[in-house]
Amino acid sequence: MSIQIILALAVFVGAYILIATEKVPRTTVALVGAALMVVIGATDEHGPFFSEDSGIDWNVIFLLLGMMIIVGILQQSGIFEFIAIWAAKLAKGRPFVIMVMLVIITAVLSAFLDNVTTVLLIAPVTLLICDRLGVNPIPFLIAEVMASNIGGTATLIGDPPNIIIASRAGLTFNDFLIHTAPISAILLVVFIGLCWLMFRKQLSYNADRVARVMALNEREAIRDVRLLVTSLIVLGLVLAGFVLHSVINLEPSIVAMLGAGLLVLLTRLETKKIFADVEWETLLFFAGLFIMVGGLVSLGIIDTIGQAAIAAVGDNYFGAAAGLLFGSAVISGIIDNIPFVATMAPLTYDLVQAGGPAAEPLWWALTLGADLGGNATAIGASANVVVLGIAARNGHPISFWMFTKYGLIVTAVTVTLCLPYLWLRYFA
Amino acid sequence: MHATDLQSNFPVVARDTSAVAAARLIAEERLAGLVVANAKGNPVAVVSAVDILGLLVPNYMLDDLNLAGVVDEQGAEDMWSQAGDHTIGELLDDDAVRLYDLLMVDADATILELAAQMAGAHAQVALIRGSDPAQFVRLPDVLDAILKYCA
Numbered sequence: 373m374s375i376q377i378i379l380a381l382a383v384f385v386g387a388y389i390l391i392a393t394e395k396v397p398r399t400t401v402a403l404v405g406a407a408l409m410v411v412i413g414a415t416d417e418h419g420p421f422f423s424e425d426s427g428i429d430w431n432v433i434f435l436l437l438g439m440m441i442i443v444g445i446l447q448q449s450g451i452f453e454f455i456a457i458w459a460a461k462l463a464k465g466r467p468f469v470i471m472v473m474l475v476i477i478t479a480v481l482s483a484f485l486d487n488v489t490t491v492l493l494i495a496p497v498t499l500l501i502c503d504r505l506g507v508n509p510i511p512f513l514i515a516e517v518m519a520s521n522i523g524g525t526a527t528l529i530g531d532p533p534n535i536i537i538a539s540r541a542g543l544t545f546n547d548f549l550i551h552t553a554p555i556s557a558i559l560l561v562v563f564i565g566l567c568w569l570m571f572r573k574q575l576s577y578n579a580d581r582v583a584r585v586m587a588l589n590e591r592e593a594i595r596d597v598r599l600l601v602t603s604l605i606v607l608g609l610v611l612a613g614f615v616l617h618s619v620i621n622l623e624p625s626i627v628a629m630l631g632a633g634l635l636v637l638l639t640r641l642e643t644k645k646i647f648a649d650v651e652w653e654t655l656l657f658f659a660g661l662f663i664m665v666g667g668l669v670s671l672g673i674i675d676t677i678g679q680a681a682i683a684a685v686g687d688n689y690f691g692a693a694a695g696l697l698f699g700s701a702v703i704s705g706i707i708d709n710i711p712f713v714a715t716m717a718p719l720t721y722d723l724v725q726a727g728g729p730a731a732e733p734l735w736w737a738l739t740l741g742a743d744l745g746g747n748a749t750a751i752g753a754s755a756n757v758v759v760l761g762i763a764a765r766n767g768h769p770i771s772f773w774m775f776t777k778y779g780l781i782v783t784a785v786t787v788t789l790c791l792p793y794l795w796l797r798y799f800a
Numbered sequence: 801m802h803a804t805d806l807q808s809n810f811p812v813v814a815r816d817t818s819a820v821a822a823a824r825l826i827a828e829e830r831l832a833g834l835v836v837a838n839a840k841g842n843p844v845a846v847v848s849a850v851d852i853l854g855l856l857v858p859n860y861m862l863d864d865l866n867l868a869g870v871v872d873e874q875g876a877e878d879m880w881s882q883a884g885d886h887t888i889g890e891l892l893d894d895d896a897v898r899l900y901d902l903l904m905v906d907a908d909a910t911i912l913e914l915a916a917q918m919a920g921a922h923a924q925v926a927l928i929r930g931s932d933p934a935q936f937v938r939l940p941d942v943l944d945a946i947l948k949y950c951a
Contacts, residue, residue, distance in 0.1 A: 584874075588871065588875070
């Protein structure tokens with residue numbers, strides 16, 4: 373083993389530890405790690421920006437950027453608040469029915485928006501509804517963030533790990549709709565049942581306060597009808613572009629950027645509002661991660677591990693899928709699933725290349741494990757951390773263990789259900 | 801004319817002062833902010849009236865401004881009645897809230913010195929160094945003094 377490989381591994385492991393412990397901002401860690409990879413010669417000056425195998429995956433970066441711009445503009449229209457309040461009124465103020473409505477809304481939204489954006493949109497209106505109804509909002513917030521992680525598995529754009537996996541594997545939007553959306557829908561139904569079991573005793577309310585929910589005027593949430601209509605039309609076109617990938621032959625990143633550009637052109641919002649919701653730090657985090665993992669690819673480390681994995685797996689791809697599913701779930705419950713998937717994607721690529729079509733379900737095992745594992749603990753997914761912050765700021769603190777005791781149950785059930793799904797769908 | 805010629809009292813609040821009490825002081829005296837004292841009772845910082853206004857509004861509505869319109873008058877009155885639960889301490893602990901260091905000026909500072917220091921520090925109020933009990937110079941008084949000499 374050369375000194376270069378030892379140094380590259382040290383940088384990579386050190387960065388992982390710092391990201392997991394959150395002692396240093398994760399973007400700083402990823403960028404410093406990327407710089408060190410260049411300094412030690414793990415990648416040359418051409419690689420980080422121009423190599424398809426070991427450089428920054430621009431498809432991922434620009435798909436995220438385009439969707440952040442579109443969603444940032446759409447959310448200013450008030451449509452999400454409108455839907456949530458409308459649903460609460462439709463439920464006639466009954467807490468569990470409201471919870472089910474909000475869980476379904478969150479899961480569906482999360483399939484098309486990233487999870488953090490979804491919970492940022494749904495949590496404030498949830499707090500308003502609970503405040504009006506006089507019920508404890510904590511079960512609602514926990515249920516919603518878990519629904520966002522479940523719904524995020526359904527599509528290519530639902531969760532950042534899916535975007536990384538799709539780009540590395542060459543999977544399309546429709547591939548995700550066909551392979552992960554069905555199990556995501558099944559898991560959502562099961563999750564609603566779990567919500568009944570876990571939260572029903574905490575949903576007592578004063579029926580006299582239902583009138584306060586019914587008095588909410590959801591139409592007032594829509595502040596700009598033209599913006600709403602324009603945004604929905606452009607979002608529809610973008611989703612159509614994703615679905616028609618094989619016909620129009622445009623990468624999802626191009627479709628998203630074209631949609632973002634069109635929306636900016638049509639809405640003519642000031643620049644500050646257009647880019648207000650772009651998470652530049654997250655994009656830089658991705659860029660740094662890609663360079664770090666690219667360093668391991670360039671030095672042949674990923675290939676070596678991949679070969680070992682291929683030898684270990686043999687032709688037992690169901691065993692490999694099970695290992696990947698549960699292993700990813702456990703690791704994603706402990707650390708951020710984005711760096712994990714960024715590392716595992718090239719490894720899984722080697723396995724799938726070696727195994728051919730029989731090994732392709734490994735991508736779905738990785739997707740489901742990494743996405744659903746985020747529910748396991750309070751720090752398993754960025755959306756969880758965001759919701760805990762919102763809850764605390766509003767006087768409803770959710771402790772790590774309070775979240776985790778529910779998270780472990782939900783993760784165990786949902787991930788375990790994925791195993792028979794994978795078996796029946798691909799190996800039986 | 802010196803700082804002592806313009807000195808006056810200024811409301812000082814503590815960490816445990818309720819948001820409603822703070823808001824009442826601001827409303828009664830038409831202030832742009834309040835001076836906050838530390839645990840020993842010494843004035844140390846200034847919080848703006850806008851941040852105190854934020855304490856009266858449910859936090860989730862500040863996160864999502866679209867929600868303010870959906871609540872009717874009756875609902876809003878319910879919310880105001882619950883606003884007293886918050887304290888100034890919450891502002892002090894909130895990283896998103898900007899606390900202004902309390903500007904300190906010498907007792908013999910001239911009007912020009914006061915004007916320059918207050919403008920430079922974007923301060924609405926300044927504490928006269930060494931005054932006991934604490935005495936302050938307010939921005940409107942400084943402006944009044946300046947305007948006497950303006951054409």
